[in-house]
Amino acid sequence: LARTRGGFVARLASLFRGKPQVSSSLKEEVEEVLFTADIGSKTAQKLLDQVTALLDRSQVADPEQVWAVIRREAREILHQPSEPLNYTPQPGPYVLLMIGVNGVGKTTTLGKLAAFHEAAGRKVLLVAGDTFRAAAGEQLEIWSRRVGCAIHQGKDNADPSAVIFEGILRGHREGFDVILCDTAGRLHTKKELMDELQKIRRACAKALAKAHGRPESEVRGPHDTFLVLDATIGQNALAQAVLFKETMDFTGLVLTKLDGTAKGGVVLSICAEQQIPVRYIGIGERAEDLRDFNGEEFVEALLGRDDERDEAAA
Secondary structure, three states: OHHHHHHHHHHHHHHHOOOOEOOHHHHHHHHHHHHOOOOOHHHHHHHHHHHHHHHOOOOEOOHHHHHHHHHHHHHHHHOOOOOOOOOOOOOOOEEEEEEOOOOOOHHHHHHHHHHHHHHOOOOEEEEOOOOOOHHHHHHHHHHHHHHOOEEEOOOOOOOHHHHHHHHHHHHHHOOOOEEEEOOOOOOOOHHHHHHHHHHHHHHHHHHHHHHHOOOHHHOOOOOEEEEEEEHHHOHHHHHHHHHHHOOOOOOEEEEEOHHHOOOOOHHHHHHHHHOOOEEEEEOOOOHHHEEEOOHHHHHHHHHOOHHHHHHHHO
């Protein structure tokens, strides 16, 4: 998050360097920095209220106290209560649906998750549900060979719901532990995309119900749905989360490309406004560069140490 620290964090650091006198102009500058950062208006207002309350109690701005307040608020925002992911549901197998617009890194993230599960000793099946983009199936096939896991594919332009339905039945029939399903991210209209995703979700439930001979009402499927967002697009990522939440219930977020963006603060915005836990972050191209999200570590990396902030501010 070095580039993000070089953004609004460095600007704040420059304002508080040397314990400046508290004044209305200092407060206005703090407000300007926060509201022009990629942290969203609600998050900016929350941080501003806390920092202003601190400044109002003293004549000189103490940088250590200011950063302590910002750290505390950031940790609180990122702490989204959630159940641990259960990769061994009863009945199984575990089914994950990956959603998001094209270009955010859905297929790559699925490949990295396949590597994670294979390394943990789980038998993984990748399902190429993005049948509208031939390159997506090819990309997933490359990952399956790299990871050493199986892949289920339909014909080009096949019905995505049917491909995923058959993939889940195959996964159950052949004893897979984990089924990771890709989806298309761009259709002709927003309504068409959301209708298709709802249809896919129903197909997941129907497949699991058929596999176990149980009524659909008794079967949860998919077990998890992750929305993948590209951190480099800042507040547009939040707009995408809002759009998808109108139609799909998702249980977790994946933030990709955090290693190359100055807009990493968008994570705060998304957590504050969506109240959905971030499950993973992507910080590179390698399989091991998909990391479990840790709020404490993220805050430390986002805000940096005093010497890092001073260097960025300089």
